[in-house]
Each structure stands twice: as structure tokens, then as C-alpha cells.
Amino acid sequence: MPQTFNTRITRLFNIRHPVLAGGLMWLSDADYVAAVVNAGGMGFITSRSSATLPEFETQLARCAALTSAKPFGVNLSTSRHSAVPLMTYLDAALSAGVRHFETAGRAPADDLIRRIKHAGGVVIHKVPLLRHAITAQRLGVDAVAIVGMECGGHPGANTDMPAMLGGALAAGRLQIPYAIGGGIGNGAQILAALAVGADAVVIGTRFLAGAEVTAHPAYKARMVAAGEHDHTVCFASNTPLGGAWRVLNNATAREVREREAQGRTDYESFADLTTGTLQRDAAYAQGDVEQGMLSMGPAVAFIDQVEPIAAIMDRLMAEAAAATNRLETLTRS
Template identity: 40%
Template sequence: MLTTRFTEMFGVDHPIVQGGMMWVGRAELVAAVANSGALGFLTALTQPTPEALAKEIARTREMTDKPFGVNLTILPSISPPPYEEYRQAIIDSGISIVETAGSNPVDHLPHLKDAGIKVIHKCTSVRHAIKAQLVGVDAVSIDGFECAGHPGEDDVPGLVLIPAAARELEIPIIASGGIADARGLVAALALGAQGVNMGTRFMCTVESPVAQEVKEQIVANSERDTTLIFRTLRNTARVAKNAVSAEVVGIESRGCEFDDIAHLVAGARGRKVFEEGDLDAGIWTSGQSQGLVRDIPPVGELVTRMVHEAEAIITGRLASMVSATAAQAVGARA
């Protein structure tokens, strides 16, 4: 098995994370990820109330006795959800791992830490990761430009972002964005990460709750079939190409305020895509890693395949390169 600081700190078998995804991080998927030996996250705000979240946590526990966590995404809003109540539901349910995202989690950390909860904070830049370390998170998940959802405004891809973060941080780093197979896992470890986070790849599994039409579209798509919206609003999001995202980009190109496109990007419309399979009902998130996704396996098969193939790459092809180089050096000295 691939053992890293991350697997040791969080008590999982494999350095693979299924991060929180709105409308996707539900009990069936998270339990399957946990049972595979990886770390899965329920998405708190997918549930309509803190009480519903507590029930979803209990439902997940009926399917697995292995570690899993809850994602709590904290964003500024005119009518914010009751974050403190969701946080308390997490604590009262005995969850031991939380993934935070969005705003700085500093106001939530004392409560989570007092409850013995380890916190992974999702960041899109080295400067934000350093700040997260300073306020006391246990690990960071660092999102490269390739990721689905919000990649930040710096446009730094993982090949640069991961080692740049590893150079500056002492806490474990989870590499996120553009990773869908064993090659990405091995590359991330080589760049200094202690594990990888996958969203798009886990969306496209048997246990994922999204509609089959969405899964099949991810398989059909290439790495070029995403688009960036909200660029002009400085709130960039990467979503799948479809009629709605094209309309949003067209409106933005002429200059707009958020109110001009709000009706197109409403969360309820994206939820309809995932639940009903109407691919043009709204915008829906997918990363450039969709170009690497070519099947819809059970979660356990996916994780096992990734780990075995990663081990084969490390002990086989890469090791043979080192051996060949050593042999050449010996020959040269002789």
C-alpha cells in the first residue's frame, strides 16, 4: 500500500480523497469511498437542514464502519445558511474529519478542534494555503487551475502549484485538479503532495448519485469540453460545456452584472442536471480531468485499480529508469 503522512494522520488505507461536491456528496458514494480505503466527504449543504445532515451521517454509518468526513463550504451570502447549526450537527454526530472550503475557516476552527476534529482546508493558491496553516488546519487541499468548480483567479496549474505549495508548507498537502488515474496520483506524490483529491472521477462511478446521462457525457467529453464562467466577475468557475454555459459566456463578453445571468446559473437548475439527466437544464461542474475518464466503474474497483497501477508505475517503469541510469553510471566509471 502507498503510505504517506496523510494516510497515517487521517487513518485511511490509500492517499485518495473524494472531496465535497454539491448534490453529489451523499451517503451511497461516501460509504463506497470509505469502504474502498479512501477518504470520502458528505457535503453538508447538499442537505436542506442541519437535522437532515445528521440523518445523512447516520445513514452513511449504516453502510460503513470506516472513516469518512463532512465538507462545510463557507461562502458570503445575502441569506447565508445557518453554518453554526450545520457545524454543531457535525460535532454532535461524532465526525472526526471536516473539509472546509470557501472563506477562511478561522471562526469555526476552535469549535471543531475542541471536538477533536481534524480539518482539511481547500485552497486555490499558496498564499491562502499558508494562511490556512497559520490559523491551525491539519492539512490543505490545493486546487490547480484544471479543477472543476472554483479554481481561483491566479490560473496556476497543478504542475506548478503543488510543488510551490510543498516548498512553503509543513502540513500535508492533498493535490486536487486534473487527477483521474494512477498516473496523476504518482505525479502528485512526486511533486510533494501526500495524497490526491478527485471530484470529476468519483462523479463517474456506479455509486455516484448523479444521473446516468451525466456520467455518460463525462466519458464522452474531452479535456477541451469545459468552459470558464464568471471570469469578468472575478469569481471564475469551471463547468461543462453546454448551451447554458455558452449563453453565460456570451452575455459576459458584452459586459454584465451577476443579476444579468443569475437566472441561468441558479443552483436549482444545476441540481436538475444531476438528478434528472437533462444536460442543458443548467450549468454543472466538471474538470478537465474528464478527458481521462473512459469508464463508469464501481468505486472499489476504481480505487483498487488506481493503487495497483500506481504501485506498478513506481516499482516498475520508474524503478527501471533508475536502475538503467545506475548501470550506465557504473559502465562509464569502468
């Protein structure tokens, strides 16, 4: 699908479509990120999903091969525990030629930004609230992504600000380019995001049943079947794990909610359920979708089949074009 939108973010990342595929723990590996890049967007390998440096380096090399050396990105978590120190992941990515970074979590430290900039790289920092975006802007990031309360995964401190509202407010308050994310799964929403002032969208959930996602067919079938009410939010009020977490409403999530209702607030009370290896091994690898905290949001309702990422991207851009035509019709009449 040819380029239709030319924004500050398509220029910053040198991409055809204003679509960023946010990092997905365990799932945004080389194959997924390469599929996004080859489809005209920008994807980010989650460094934290690699338990060792050699494993991470293998992912980087595989992605470079699958993209025929097109630029691709790496997601760095600035607050969550990583098996390998953050700066070690960063240095490995820079050595492999990666220049595009999505950071998420705490405000990125000066030396992180400086090291990326010094290497000629670009960093977009993902935040749940506009005020965090303003801080990141002051710290010198190139762009920010603001995710609404409806996003899959961790909306952080954002429990009441939808993506479109935050995105519209951002227009008057940010000077740097910004993307908005959360609940976006249809191309008309991309047009709406651009209309309120954003330069791109961040998508996670809509891509979960992509053919190139490394996950069990039963997991993808569950994503196809799920509707907009099949998610739940855990840890909305207490924060043993750092805040709200929007996931598939499955047996694990219900057990977490049950323990929350019993007033348990310490990390140990939930550790057996929230461990990432439960998601990775039981759900993503073996297809038992009742096990593990499986991040997703209401945009899952837009998934209607397993199909290549390029086909999803083409559909999104065709929907954006149809929405543009609709607006033209309305303004002519």
C-alpha cells in the same frame, strides 16, 4: 487493494490510500461518501446540499450505516451561502461523531478551527493558491489541499497555476501535510503528486461517473463521452458569483458566456442560469445535460465507463504501482 503509500495524510485521516474525494455540491451525499470511504479513501458530505438540518442529519446517519461506522468526513463552505448556518451544520456533524472536515472558501475562522480541534477533529482547508495555504497553516488547520487552475468547479483566484507546479512549490514552504488536486484522474499522477512532496491528492471529476453517484444515467453517459476539451470556464474575468467556474461546455455555460460577452456583470443577469437547483433538478435528477452549470474539469477524459468507486480506486492504485515500476526500470537502466 492493500495499502501501498503511507503518508502524513493517510495517517491523519487513517485511510488506506492517499486519495481525498473533495466535496461535490449535490453529489457527495451519503452513498457517494460511503463508497469512497469503503474503497479506502476519505470523502466529505457537502453540508450545503442539505436544505434543512434534519435532511443533513439523515445523510450523516445513512453514511454511518453504509460505512459500518468507519470515519467519514463533512465539507463545510466558509464563504458561500448555506441554507443552514455553518456552525449549526458543524455542531450536527460533531454530535453525529464526524471528526473529519474539509473546509473551502474563506480562511476558516478561529472559532471553527477551535471547535473542531476541541472535539478531537481534523480539518483540511482547500485553497486555490499557496499563499492562502500558508495563511491557513498559520490559523492552525491540520492540513491543506491546494487545487490547481485545471480543477473542476471553482479554481477561485487561481487562473494560471497548475496543480503540479503549485504542489512542487508548496514542498519548501509548508510545514503541515498537504494534498494537491485539479486534473488528477490517473494513478501515475498520484505518484507524481507524492514525488513532488504532496501527501495525498484531491479528486472530484474522475469520480463523477461512479456507480454510487446519485445522478441520472444520461449525466454519467455524458461524463463517459466527454474529453479533455469539453469544459469551459465561466466568469474568468468578472466575478458576480465569486470568480472562475470550470464546467461542462453545455447550453447553459454557452449562454452564460454569451451574456458575459455582452458586458453584463451583475448577479441578477445570471441568476436564472447559475441557480443550483437547475443543476440538481434538470441535469443530475432528469439527465438533461445541456441544463445547469455542471462542474467538471479536463480529468473527465480519464472516465471511460460507469463503474463502482472501489473499481476506480483500484485502477488508480494499480496505475500508481505501474508508474512506480516504470520509474524503477528507468533508474536501473
